[in-house]
Amino acid sequence: MQQLYPKQEINANSAGNITGLAFYLDSSATIGDSSNWTVYLGHTTKTAFISGTDWIPASQLTQVFAGTVTNNNGKVEISFTTPFAYNNVDNLVIAAKENSQSIDINNFDEVFHVYDHIPNSTLYYKGDQMVIDPVSPPGGIRANYKSAITILGLTSSTTPACPFVVYPINNAQSIPLSPAIKWFPVSGADSYRVSIGTTPGGVDVINQQVVTTTDFSPSIPLNPGVNYYLRVTSVSAGVNSSACTDIAFKTVPPIPVNDACSGALLASSFPYTYTQNDAVSATNNAGNINVCSDAMNDGTWFKFIGDGSQYTIKATMPSGSTFDPQIGVYNGNCNNLVCVNTVDNGGGGTAETITIPTVAGTDYYINIGSYEETIDAPEDIFTITITKL
Ligand SMILES: [Ca+2]
Ligand SMILES: [Ca+2]
Ligand SMILES: [Ca+2]
Structure with a gap:
């Protein structure tokens, strides 16, 4: 098990020798079969483990303790034979290995008092019948909590630690x-x-x-x-x-200028491209648009004037997006929209494309918004492209 204690949390007054560690548990807890410990300390710049195999290598750790520990009225205190010189620049990693090949009813991460801290600041492997080789540990499990400890030997800062x-x-x-x-x-x-x-x-x-x-x-x-x-x-x-x-x-950005149909951005030359970076602040205005049989949210709006050609309208999202858009195309006017067509073929992050015929001189209104029919769901960044065929 490796646990990260950031410099900010350690809050030492200066560099100094760490002479031991105290762990806490219920005074009635039994650790008889989990009492054979090897403990290592090391300096690290990490504040969290990025994966289950992101162990800090054994070469960066110094063994500070090996031996049998006991529960002394709710406290397990270990003293180092050789102090660990903490530089008060880096964060501290505390690595502990429990060597017994039998199990206690209560295992290490369950019996010792822990507290929530930076997500993934603990990485542990638990195999009751196996003593792991710290040089090549197997993939572990990350946790958002870590052991409550006292670091012995350092002089505390005269001011309290800065909160994370x-x-x-x-x-x-x-x-x-x-x-x-x-x-x-x-x-x-x-x-x-x-x-x-x-x-x-x-x-x-x-x-x-x-x-x-x-x-x-x-x-x-x-x-x-x-x-x-x-x-x-x-x-x-x-x-x-x-x-x-x-x-x-x-x-969040201000409400987009084209949040309502009345503010539709006019596309006048083609291909037309616009990235709606402020889509997250779009509102559902007067409610979902149910002019077409497949209803959708009121997202953001574009318009163009038909010339008798066919036009293709495409909405694409940046990679990693989960926004699930629908495209609605209407004519008429903003107070009385008439469905031309709508498309919602793909799921989250998937582009939507629709091609429509146009009538010369007719206004076409395009709404790109969440596909949701009845609820108000948020929009997110997309790029619209309107191409004249
Ligand atoms: Ca809107
Ligand atoms: Ca969709
Ligand atoms: Ca829909």
């Missing part, structure tokens, strides 16, 4: 205007302070608001399409954490 913000993540895009900001609790913190600004380090939106939980949402919605800088600090006995880094994020 879970949401939004740094450089996130299309964040809602009332985001549910969330962070992991900091050990020893009695409150937190949240600031939001429109410049790095700024407090012009929220100025050090005191929060006693680990989540926060601004009481006044943020503005669309704006870059914000979030800073969450922790407070312990009146002392504020220092030098916490900003989380930059951008809110």
